[in-house]
Amino acid sequence: MVNAIIILLSFQLIGEIIIRTFSLPVPGPVVGMLLLFVAMLWRDALVARVEETAQYILQNLTLLYVPAAVGVVVHLHLLQTEGLAIIITLVVSTLITISVTSLSMKVLLKAFQAFRKAEGR
Amino acid sequence: MQALTNTWVYLAQTPLLWLTITLIVYQLSTLLYRRLHSPALLNPIITSIVVLVTLLLVTGTPYDIYFEGAQFVHFLLGPATVALAVPLYRYHKQLIQMFVPVTGVLIIGSLTGILSAVGIGWLFDLSQTTLLSLAPKSITTPIAMGVAERIGGLPSLTTVFVILTGIIGALLGQKWLNLLRISDYSVRGFTMGLAAHGLGTAVAFQEDEEAGAFSGLAMGLNGAVTAILIPVVIKLLGL
Numbered sequence: 001m002v003n004a005i006i007i008l009l010s011f012q013l014i015g016e017i018i019i020r021t022f023s024l025p026v027p028g029p030v031v032g033m034l035l036l037f038v039a040m041l042w043r044d045a046l047v048a049r050v051e052e053t054a055q056y057i058l059q060n061l062t063l064l065y066v067p068a069a070v071g072v073v074v075h076l077h078l079l080q081t082e083g084l085a086i087i088i089t090l091v092v093s094t095l096i097t098i099s100v101t102s103l104s105m106k107v108l109l110k111a112f113q114a115f116r117k118a119e120g121r
Numbered sequence: 122m123q124a125l126t127n128t129w130v131y132l133a134q135t136p137l138l139w140l141t142i143t144l145i146v147y148q149l150s151t152l153l154y155r156r157l158h159s160p161a162l163l164n165p166i167i168t169s170i171v172v173l174v175t176l177l178l179v180t181g182t183p184y185d186i187y188f189e190g191a192q193f194v195h196f197l198l199g200p201a202t203v204a205l206a207v208p209l210y211r212y213h214k215q216l217i218q219m220f221v222p223v224t225g226v227l228i229i230g231s232l233t234g235i236l237s238a239v240g241i242g243w244l245f246d247l248s249q250t251t252l253l254s255l256a257p258k259s260i261t262t263p264i265a266m267g268v269a270e271r272i273g274g275l276p277s278l279t280t281v282f283v284i285l286t287g288i289i290g291a292l293l294g295q296k297w298l299n300l301l302r303i304s305d306y307s308v309r310g311f312t313m314g315l316a317a318h319g320l321g322t323a324v325a326f327q328e329d330e331e332a333g334a335f336s337g338l339a340m341g342l343n344g345a346v347t348a349i350l351i352p353v354v355i356k357l358l359g360l
Contacts, residue, residue, distance in 0.1 A: 008200040015203070025348045027263040029202035030341045036206035037213075047210060054204035057197065058333060061323035062166040063147045064198045065287070066173065067191035068262070069166065069320070072284040073174045074184045079281065085245035090258065090282065093237040094289045094316055095297055097259060101230035102303045102312040108222035109308070 004053035007046070011036045133182070139190030146172050161296050164324060167288065198319070205322075205341075208334030215307065216338070223311070227339070230315045231346045234259035235354050250275055252360060256351050258282040261318040264344040272355050283318065290317020291324045306331040314339030 015032030018024065024031070040046045057064075079086055132138040150168035157163060177187055188195070209216070216223075238255045247255070254274035257265040262283050269279035294317055298309050310332030313321035318340045326333035 005200070008203045011203045011206075012199045025264060025267050026345055027202070027261060029199045030261070030264075030344060032199075032203040033206045033209070033337070033341060036203055037209050040206060040210045041213065047207065050204070051207055054207035057201045057204050058208065058326050061201055061319075061326055061333075062164070062291075063144075063169075064194055064201055065166060065320050065323055066143060066147060066169045067188060067195040068198075069170045069284050069288060070173045070177070070191070071184050071188065072281050073170055074177060075277075075281060082245075082247055082251055085247060086242070086251065086255075086282070087285070089238060089241045089245060089247070089255065090285050091289055091293070092241050093234070093258070094286055095293065096237040097230060097234045097316040098290070098294055098297050098312050099301060100233040101226060101315050102298055102301055102308050104229045105222070105226040105308045105311060106303060106305070108225050109219065109305075112219070112222040 001053055004050045007036070007050050008032075008054070011039075133186065136190035136193065139182075139187045140193055141190075142176065143169075143173065143191050143194055146176075162292065164291055164327075166291055166320065166323065170288070202319075202337075205334075205337035208330055209338055212307075212331060212334045216335075219307070226311070227315070227342055227346050228350075230312075230339075231259075231343055231350055232354070234316065234343075235347065235351055239354075239358065239360070249360060251278065253355065254278040255282055256355065257347060258286045259316055259318065260344045260347045261340055264348050268348050268351050272352055284320075287317050287320030290321040294321060295324065295328060307335045310335035311339040315343045318344070 011032035012029050013032075014035060015030070016028030018031050019026055019028050036046075036050075076083075147165060147169045150163075150165035150172065153168065154160070154163050154165050173187075176182075177184065235256050238258055239252050242252045242255050250273070253272050254269050254276075256272065256274065257268040257279060260268075260283070262280055265279050265283045266276040268274075269276045290313060294313050295309070298312065303309055303312070306329045309328070310322075310325045313325040313332070314336030315321075322333060322336040322340050325336035
């Protein structure tokens with residue numbers, strides 16, 4: 001448990017150091033995630049060390065977003081002037097993004113598999 | 122009565138109160154959700170937000186005071202993001218096989234997110250600052266704020282749009298995917314992470330581990346791709 005926390009925090013720390021040193025426009029934890037992923041590909045013994053704790057945290061991921069989300073709802077007055085139009089824009093745009101992404105992924109995966117198969121023969 | 126007031130004064134000043142309340146509200150929301158056989162509209166994240174905001178308003182507690190307690194939960198978002206490497210590792214073989222089509226989807230999805238938000242906002246005749254702040258609404262907050270600043274939007278407004286998008290995605294996303302008859306967990310997860318960043322990823326994990334893995338990946342990749350594409354798109358649109 002302590003080992004896993006040390007590994008997760010260390011990779012986050014390395015991520016933060018990297019983005020600050022090279023002024024990258026990506027959050028430190030995302031860089032930490034990619035580095036840990038690469039590290040696990042390199043040394044798979046690392047997986048067993050963090051697995052249990054990682055799973056435990058990820059099962060409760062929704063809880064971790066509560067404080068930030070509460071903050072936004074409290075600041076909703078920022079939307080005073082264009083509120084309704086903005087909400088409609090966000091809802092419609094999100095549904096369009098979900099539709100286009102999921103359908104194009106379905107089609108592209110199928111096409112790619114067919115291409116692979118044809119190539120294999 | 123005086124003793125009660127004193128107790129309240131004490132409690133209102135320590136992080137203990139709002140940290141405990143946050144956890145209790147979340148736990149009760151989860152129990153309610155399970156009891157009612159998981160209706161999407163009562164996702165614990167939604168119920169928790171509504172209940173906590175109501176409590177803050179009723180007790181007249183400023184958000185800063187609330188956050189002093191809640192920050193301990195909030196802090197865990199960092200290590201949790203790093204922990205996404207584990208499910209990613211578990212599906213890495215599948216992922217490497219899908220590399221080419223996934224790259225295509227990423228660009229299509231990223232452009233759809235940007236253009237649909239700016240386009241619909243433009244139809245509603247929203248102000249230019251609002252449009253620019255809307256552009257990065259599908260990506261994770263820290264990246265979105267940086268992008269907004271660079272293109273002349275308002276980072277604080279962008280934060281509101283990002284979280285609202287996350288809430289909308291968490292609330293409607295999976296139902297909408299059902300309507301579209303998307304059953305593949307890799308596609309469902311990738312879509313949720315791309316369109317609704319971390320909140321989409323959190324509900325993807327509630328659904329299935331594979332969905333969560335792909336969602337976390339999509340959130341990270343789309344953050345980077347959208348950050349690169351937005352300045353170009355905005356220039357082309359002449360905004």
